[in-house]
Amino acid sequence: MRDTTVLLKEKLGDKVKEVKVHNNRRIYITVDRKDIKECARIIFKDLDARYIIATGIENFDNFEILYHFGLDKDGVIVALRVYLDKEKPEVESLVDIVPGISYIEREMWELLGINFTGHPDMKHFLLRDDWGKGNYPLRKGNNGE
Amino acid sequence: MNVKKPKVRELKEAIKGLFSKPYTTEFPYKPHTPPARYRGKPEYNKDICVGCGACFQVCPAKAIEMIDKIENGSATRTLIHHPSQCIFCGECERNCITGEGIKLTTKFDIAYFEEKDTLNSVEHKLITCLHCGTVIGTEKHLQWVMKRLGNLGFAQPVLLTQLMETLKIKTDFEEKVVPPIQRTDMLKIVCPKCRRIAFISDEKKER
Amino acid sequence: MENNKKKKVVVPIGPYHPLLEEPEFFALYCDGETVVDVEWQAGYNHRGIEKLSESKHWDQVPFLVERICGICSTSHPFAYCNAVEDLLGIKVPERAKYIRSIIGELERLHSHLLWVGLAGHFLGYNTVFMWAWKYREPVLDMFEIITGNRNHYAMFKIGGVRRNIENEDIPALRKVLSELKGQIEMLTGAVLDDPVLAARLKGVGVLTKEHIKNFGAVGPVARASGVDIDIRRDDPYSAYPLVEWKVITTENGDVFDKAVVRLLECFESMKIISQCLDAIEGKPGDICAEVREVPEGEGTGRHEAPRGECFHYIRSDGANSPVRHKIRAPSYTNIPTFKASCIGQTISDVAIILAGVDPCYCCTERVAVYDAEKKKKMYDFNYLVEKSREKTELLKKEI
Numbered sequence: 001m002r003d004t005t006v007l008l009k010e011k012l013g014d015k016v017k018e019v020k021v022h023n024n025r026r027i028y029i030t031v032d033r034k035d036i037k038e039c040a041r042i043i044f045k046d047l048d049a050r051y052i053i054a055t056g057i058e059n060f061d062n063f064e065i066l067y068h069f070g071l072d073k074d075g076v077i078v079a080l081r082v083y084l085d086k087e088k089p090e091v092e093s094l095v096d097i098v099p100g101i102s103y104i105e106r107e108m109w110e111l112l113g114i115n116f117t118g119h120p121d122m123k124h125f126l127l128r129d130d131w132g133k134g135n136y137p138l139r140k141g142n143n144g145e
Numbered sequence: 146m147n148v149k150k151p152k153v154r155e156l157k158e159a160i161k162g163l164f165s166k167p168y169t170t171e172f173p174y175k176p177h178t179p180p181a182r183y184r185g186k187p188e189y190n191k192d193i194c195v196g197c198g199a200c201f202q203v204c205p206a207k208a209i210e211m212i213d214k215i216e217n218g219s220a221t222r223t224l225i226h227h228p229s230q231c232i233f234c235g236e237c238e239r240n241c242i243t244g245e246g247i248k249l250t251t252k253f254d255i256a257y258f259e260e261k262d263t264l265n266s267v268e269h270k271l272i273t274c275l276h277c278g279t280v281i282g283t284e285k286h287l288q289w290v291m292k293r294l295g296n297l298g299f300a301q302p303v304l305l306t307q308l309m310e311t312l313k314i315k316t317d318f319e320e321k322v323v324p325p326i327q328r329t330d331m332l333k334i335v336c337p338k339c340r341r342i343a344f345i346s347d348e349k350k351e352r
Numbered sequence: 353m354e355n356n357k358k359k360k361v362v363v364p365i366g367p368y369h370p371l372l373e374e375p376e377f378f379a380l381y382c383d384g385e386t387v388v389d390v391e392w393q394a395g396y397n398h399r400g401i402e403k404l405s406e407s408k409h410w411d412q413v414p415f416l417v418e419r420i421c422g423i424c425s426t427s428h429p430f431a432y433c434n435a436v437e438d439l440l441g442i443k444v445p446e447r448a449k450y451i452r453s454i455i456g457e458l459e460r461l462h463s464h465l466l467w468v469g470l471a472g473h474f475l476g477y478n479t480v481f482m483w484a485w486k487y488r489e490p491v492l493d494m495f496e497i498i499t500g501n502r503n504h505y506a507m508f509k510i511g512g513v514r515r516n517i518e519n520e521d522i523p524a525l526r527k528v529l530s531e532l533k534g535q536i537e538m539l540t541g542a543v544l545d546d547p548v549l550a551a552r553l554k555g556v557g558v559l560t561k562e563h564i565k566n567f568g569a570v571g572p573v574a575r576a577s578g579v580d581i582d583i584r585r586d587d588p589y590s591a592y593p594l595v596e597w598k599v600i601t602t603e604n605g606d607v608f609d610k611a612v613v614r615l616l617e618c619f620e621s622m623k624i625i626s627q628c629l630d631a632i633e634g635k636p637g638d639i640c641a642e643v644r645e646v647p648e649g650e651g652t653g654r655h656e657a658p659r660g661e662c663f664h665y666i667r668s669d670g671a672n673s674p675v676r677h678k679i680r681a682p683s684y685t686n687i688p689t690f691k692a693s694c695i696g697q698t699i700s701d702v703a704i705i706l707a708g709v710d711p712c713y714c715c716t717e718r719v720a721v722y723d724a725e726k727k728k729k730m731y732d733f734n735y736l737v738e739k740s741r742e743k744t745e746l747l748k749k750e751i
Contacts, residue, residue, distance in 0.1 A: 026652055051568035055665050055678040075587035077652050100567035100688055126398045154538055168489050184500035205412035234415050234506045
């Protein structure tokens with residue numbers, strides 16, 4: 001059984017800012033927002049991981065996105081964490097690498113207001129097409145008006 | 146050809162289906178008894194329920210309503226269960242401190258014309274602070290706590306007075322406590338905040 | 353893309369569909385009878401569950417997530433409890449593990465039988481529909497006896513299960529399983545041997561391994577294409593590492609293979625259930641570990657639902673409710689594969705290809721075919737189902 005933490009650190013090299021090993025099956029790696037596309041490519045293509053989903057979270061002083069990938073041979077879930085600016089949350093879209101990620105990026109845009117640059121088809125997915133601008137339901141201050 | 150053989154086993158099943166009775170029951174023309182541990186409509190047991198409000202706090206669907214009414218010197222707490230909101234999960238039964246105060250029956254046929262016919266409620270007397278009027282708890286809840294604490298309960302004046310109530314020893318704490326409250330008022334029914342004031346207030350102040 | 357939209361016929365399937373109980377919208381762009389592109393628009397059933405979760409206590413959340421779906425009702429509480437237990441790092445008592453697996457596998461049985469019935473209905477085999485749902489009834493009755501309800505079992509709690517399985521119910525459960533075995537064997541034989549079904553379903557809606565990887569598809573959809581993933585074996589949890597069973601995969605990735613995978617999985621489920629029953633019968637034990645509070649941290653949990661991997665992510669800050677609860681149902685990544693499996697197929701196959709994915713988040717009843725240029729309604733969904741059945745009749749005559 002290979003040690004996935006060592007393997008990941010090796011492959012991602014100096015792009016890794018912080019590694020949190022919660023237990024032997026859950027690893028959380030923080031990377032910089034500029035490197036996310038390259039890191040996702042390494043994990044998805046070189047390590048042949050499976051795309052699971054991406055989570056968007058609003059914190060007090062920043063936004064956070066977690067990209068969950070599964071290394072099924074080892075039963076490990078690797079989460080790539082990026083922190084985004086609170087005022088203008090923006091990150092590169094990963095649609096060229098993982099085509100299926102298009103839907104969750106649209107959902108994160110319309111529910112949290114995170115901008116994905118380079119997304120080919122950014123339009124409403126879950127909400128009505130004439131939903132007002134600037135009204136992001138999943139943000140903390142929004143209580144459903 | 147393969148097509149003939151499968152037809153035989155399916156034919157057997159079809160004939161069996163033709164001659165056996167339908168799988169469904171004939172409710173509502175005939176009554177239907179659900180299994181013993183079916184999760185049906187919850188109902189309060191007026192004698193066992195102590196009115197602590199735990200069911201109200203844990204209900205995921207907020208189907209239990211708790212109303213504390215204080216007027217003209219008497220205070221009552223009413224707990225009402227609304228079957229129209231209920232999801233029949235059983236959290237109220239699982240968290241009931243007495244174990245039997247509210248239980249899920251096997252009643253499933255609860256359609257109604259008037260909602261007030263299906264509401265299930267229970268009412269208890271509330272104990273309030275004689276100085277500031279805040280709610281301390283229901284009388285039965287405090288007596289239940291005292292019974293479980295045994296000798297340790299004697300350290301708490303409120304529980305002590307409740308014990309005396311259950312033993313039918315006459316207490317004369319019915320009058321209101323007029324400010325400024327003093328240390329001698331501590332044995333009277335007072336809430337923690339007022340008791341703190343009584344403990345540190347100046348005893349020499351005239352009433 | 354723009355040119356295509358102007359000249360081709362658009363078939364909107366949506367938002368109500370007789371295939372399942374929930375609405376969704378698909379627009380099929382067709383050139384004559386062949387489909388060239390598909391667009392998926394979801395959200396008709398969006399209930400804001402992730403936001404609601406932030407206002408419920410830790411122990412109230414299982415009841416909320418149970419009601420995400422009626423068919424795979426236990427998968428979401430299972431994945432949620434796995435996530436919180438991963439955060440806490442606690443171990444669940446052994447009896448609770450077996451009970452959780454029994455409930456999970458019984459649910460897989462009833463869900464696959466439901467699917468077999470619906471697939472039969474769409475092909476025009478209404479008898480399969482009636483029989484499959486009749487065999488499903490004893491399973492639902494067993495749920496009623498053990499858990500108190502036919503759906504929404506309310507069995508899961510962080511740290512274990514809420515109710516015990518009593519010894520007197522176990523013989524009835526064993527009897528149901530032994531009868532069901534013969535009945536599913538008959539259904540499997542009927543599907544595998546029937547030449548009309550083979551002609552109708554083989555080669556239809558093929559998904560290659562690359563499609564599966566690009567969309568992240570999971571469950572029987574992935575296993576039918578030869579991608580060997582199963583959370584119960586890869587990331588063991590609950591009683592799955594304690595019993596013997598195997599993962600079913602096939603190679604071709606068409607709708608026929610998906611049916612085969614689902615039917616054979618039923619037998620594995622029955623094997624797991626009877627081994628779990630042997631392990632708990634007559635042996636008392638704890639059913640729940642005590643959990644006092646949930647400290648700060650994050651946890652990830654998943655469960656192999658009947659439709660694939662159900663994934664929950666939880667973040668806590670030490671308070672009474674979760675700060676963020678991310679839920680990913682398996683159909684979220686399975687339905688986009690419709691984009692790949694529908695291209696090049698005819699309209700009459702669309703209904704069964706969609707059914708092959710076993711969407712748990714969609715349902716379209718009112719399909720309308722619009723002529724894009726004249727903006728006139730041409731056909732509706734009943735017409736599509738009829739076309740599907742007509743094709744079956746044609747094939748029957750040929751064979």
